[in-house]
Amino acid sequence: MMRPGSEREYWLDRKENVDKVYWGVWVLCALLFLIEPLVHKHGDFAFENWFGFHGWYGFVASVGLVLAAKLLRVILNRPEDYYDRH
Amino acid sequence: MTGIELSPAWTLIAGAALVPFLRGVARGIWTIALPLAGMVQLWLLPAGEFGQLQFLGEQLVLLRVDRWSVLFSLIFLIAALLSSIYALHVRDWVQPTAGLAYAGAAIGAVLAGDLLTLFAFWELTALTSVFLIWARGSERAYRAGMRYIVIQLVSGMLLLFGALQQLAATGTLRFEHIGLDAPGGLLIFLAFGIKCAFPLLHNWLQDAYPEATEAGTVFLSAFTTKLAVYALARGFAGTEALIWIGATMTAFPIFYAVIENDLRRVLAYSLNNQLGFMVVGIGIGTELALNGTASHAFSHILYKALLFMSMGAVLHRVGTINGSELGGLYKSMPWTAGFCIVGAASISAFPLFSGFVSKSMLLSAAAGEGHLITWLVLLFASAGVFHHSGIKIPYFAFFAHDSGKRCEEAPLNMLVAMAITAALCIGIGVYPDPLYAMLPFVVEYVPYTGSHVLTQLQLLVFSALAFSVLMRTGIYPPEMRLVNLDSDWVYRRFAPTLVQAIGAGAAVAWRELRDVFARPVRGAAAWLVRHHAPEGLLARTWTTGGMAMWVALLLAAYLIVYYY
Numbered sequence: 001m002m003r004p005g006s007e008r009e010y011w012l013d014r015k016e017n018v019d020k021v022y023w024g025v026w027v028l029c030a031l032l033f034l035i036e037p038l039v040h041k042h043g044d045f046a047f048e049n050w051f052g053f054h055g056w057y058g059f060v061a062s063v064g065l066v067l068a069a070k071l072l073r074v075i076l077n078r079p080e081d082y083y084d085r086h
Numbered sequence: 087m088t089g090i091e092l093s094p095a096w097t098l099i100a101g102a103a104l105v106p107f108l109r110g111v112a113r114g115i116w117t118i119a120l121p122l123a124g125m126v127q128l129w130l131l132p133a134g135e136f137g138q139l140q141f142l143g144e145q146l147v148l149l150r151v152d153r154w155s156v157l158f159s160l161i162f163l164i165a166a167l168l169s170s171i172y173a174l175h176v177r178d179w180v181q182p183t184a185g186l187a188y189a190g191a192a193i194g195a196v197l198a199g200d201l202l203t204l205f206a207f208w209e210l211t212a213l214t215s216v217f218l219i220w221a222r223g224s225e226r227a228y229r230a231g232m233r234y235i236v237i238q239l240v241s242g243m244l245l246l247f248g249a250l251q252q253l254a255a256t257g258t259l260r261f262e263h264i265g266l267d268a269p270g271g272l273l274i275f276l277a278f279g280i281k282c283a284f285p286l287l288h289n290w291l292q293d294a295y296p297e298a299t300e301a302g303t304v305f306l307s308a309f310t311t312k313l314a315v316y317a318l319a320r321g322f323a324g325t326e327a328l329i330w331i332g333a334t335m336t337a338f339p340i341f342y343a344v345i346e347n348d349l350r351r352v353l354a355y356s357l358n359n360q361l362g363f364m365v366v367g368i369g370i371g372t373e374l375a376l377n378g379t380a381s382h383a384f385s386h387i388l389y390k391a392l393l394f395m396s397m398g399a400v401l402h403r404v405g406t407i408n409g410s411e412l413g414g415l416y417k418s419m420p421w422t423a424g425f426c427i428v429g430a431a432s433i434s435a436f437p438l439f440s441g442f443v444s445k446s447m448l449l450s451a452a453a454g455e456g457h458l459i460t461w462l463v464l465l466f467a468s469a470g471v472f473h474h475s476g477i478k479i480p481y482f483a484f485f486a487h488d489s490g491k492r493c494e495e496a497p498l499n500m501l502v503a504m505a506i507t508a509a510l511c512i513g514i515g516v517y518p519d520p521l522y523a524m525l526p527f528v529v530e531y532v533p534y535t536g537s538h539v540l541t542q543l544q545l546l547v548f549s550a551l552a553f554s555v556l557m558r559t560g561i562y563p564p565e566m567r568l569v570n571l572d573s574d575w576v577y578r579r580f581a582p583t584l585v586q587a588i589g590a591g592a593a594v595a596w597r598e599l600r601d602v603f604a605r606p607v608r609g610a611a612a613w614l615v616r617h618h619a620p621e622g623l624l625a626r627t628w629t630t631g632g633m634a635m636w637v638a639l640l641l642a643a644y645l646i647v648y649y650y
Contacts, residue, residue, distance in 0.1 A: 010416075010417060012416075012485070013488075022554050022558060025547065025550055025551050025554050026551065028547050029547050029548055029551050032540065032543055032544050032547055032548075033544075035540070036540065036544075039536040039537060039540045040536065040537060041537045041540070041541065042535070042537045043453070043537070043541070044450070044453035044454055044456075044461075045453060045458065045461070048541070052544060053541075054465075054540075054541040054542070054544040054545040054548075055544035055545070055547075055548040056548070057465060057466075057469070057545065057548075058469045058544065058545040058546065058547075058548035058549040058552070059548040059549065059551060059552045061465070061466045061469040061470065061549070062469050062470070062473050062548075062549040062552035062553060062556075063552045063556065065340060065341065065344060065466075065469070065470050065473060066344055066473070066552070066553075066556055066561070066562060066563070067561075068341060069341045069342075069344035069345050069563065070344075070345070070561075070563045072341055072342075072345065072570075073345040073563060073568070073570065076345075076570045076571045076572075077345075077566075077568040077569070077570055077571075078568065078569045078570070078571060079568070079569065080567045080568060080569055082569045082579075083569065083578050083579070084226075
């Protein structure tokens with residue numbers, strides 16, 4: 001087993017590279033909005049053809065999911081050995 | 087010759103019985119050869135019905151070969167093969183034996199043409215698979231296995247009662263479309279629903295699967311629940327209740343998946359969510375929807391096995407699978423990390439991966455039939471599954487903050503199994519035609535349109551953005567060593583507590599009741615003791631003088647009474 005200091009440095013070990021990944025996601029999102037006018041959308045529901053519907057929906061759904069789950073944990077969490085106690 | 091000797095199920099079950107007698111390389115070759123032999127058998131099997139037997143005067147069909155049963159048998163055989171490769175390093179004989187017999191039982195159930203045969207194999211899947219949980223060897227696994235087997239056997243009993251009701255009412259045991267209104271239909275529906283992990287009947291899955299061995303969970307993830315999906319598709323296609331049940335199944339487990347710490351339990355929750363998509367398809371019941379269900383089951387078995395394989399490899403090397411203790415493992419296990427990401431991309435339905443070509447069918451079917459709310463829920467669940475399976479699993483295991491844990495890459499056999507599975511996931515995604523050609527109905531569906539690809543990418547990349555933003559701002563809930571209450575609380579905590587409370591209450595009541603009756607008896611006994619016990623008034627030895635005085639007194643009284 002090697003100690004963390006003695007091994008080679010990975011690309012993701014540098015904080016600026018993690019930042020690059022983070023902003024890369026933003027750029028990707030922007031690109032997906034930019035190319036939307038070039039694609040003919042054929043959704044079954046009318047609102048599917050609103051600009052960027054799936055993008056907005058995905059973002060809001062994910063944030064909502066995490067916030068709701070966070071709240072849920074307050075109610076549902078128990079110590080790890082909860083079921084092992086008699 | 088009844089035709090049952092043609093069934094790949096018997097090859098696996100009988101072959102599994104020999105596994106304990108083999109050692110080392112011979113056992114490895116044998117466990118890989120069995121599923122391969124089964125595939126050859128399946129290939130040679132002509133469509134039709136075989137193995138027709140008379141049993142207690144009823145006509146049984148042990149082997150029904152049609153497009154549904156062949157598709158599910160094939161994917162079960164592929165899963166058995168991949169799991170066997172993944173389990174090659176395992177020394178104990180219990181796991182490969184139980185795993186192959188379990189796979190054989192599941193195939194036997196899929197090929198069953200009547201409800202009694204289905205019941206027999208249904209129970210056999212339960213009895214064989216539980217050993218994959220017990221093989222872990224811990225007290226915790228033993229107890230989880232006990233809970234698992236009880237629930238599985240209850241499902242079998244319901245199926246048997248339903249089948250017998252059907253037999254009594256219709257005079258046949260054939261397994262065709264049943265429907266909820268048929269005699270025994272509700273019982274059979276419940277039996278299938280337990281194995282399919284319907285909401286509130288689901289928790290055996292999240293309870294037991296993560297307690298099995300590394301290889302055991304890979305076996306388990308493939309068969310039981312997809313057998314239930316198959317049975318539902320055969321018996322209850324077009325049952326509207328299934329749309330709502332399925333939609334609920336896609337949505338609620340993902341909340342748990344976000345806060346669960348045990349990463350294999352996260353995958354169990356997402357397994358539940360994926361089953362929901364298939365159940366919705368069965369509920370809609372159109373040809374497109376049922377094709378979607380069948381193809382999604384096929385690709386789901388592969389990517390879910392791949393994800394469980396990668397997490398099993400982590401557990402095998404690191405000794406824990408808690409998200410709170412992992413991170414940075416891509417440095418030690420780069421191949422495993424890569425395969426995990428392929429599985430994650432497939433379950434998230436990224437274009438060019440298997441989930442995309444199957445799940446989009448189900449979403450199109452829901453939208454095409456005008457199920458607006460269901461469609462919105464499915465879309466929400468699609469974003470959610472990317473969130474917890476697509477990002478959370480690889481992120482917390484292999485990236486996140488470096489846990490400082492350093493280990494070896496996964497054993498070679500695990501890597502080979504993961505590589506083949508990953509290749510299949512990508513292969514189906516890039517070139518879905520062979521899969522589409524095997525589906526129960528003719529496919530006229532084109533997954534790769536500009537609109538599908540763009541909208542799906544928008545959904546996924548914006549979900550990724552949400553994750554990134556929440557992570558960076560620290561809003562994302564950290565992984566913690568906690569237990570989250572789920573419906574198993576009812577039988578693991580509430581029911582035992584209730585029984586204890588009832589027991590304690592009964593003890594008090596019994597004491598009170600005893601007192602009510604005992605008090606007069608005790609009073610009488612005390613009176614008797616007072617008068618007749620050795621020191622009692624009537625039991626004392628009286629003196630002669632005393633006796634003479636009493637006799638004299640009695641005589642005097644007698645005289646007085648006589649004179650008057």
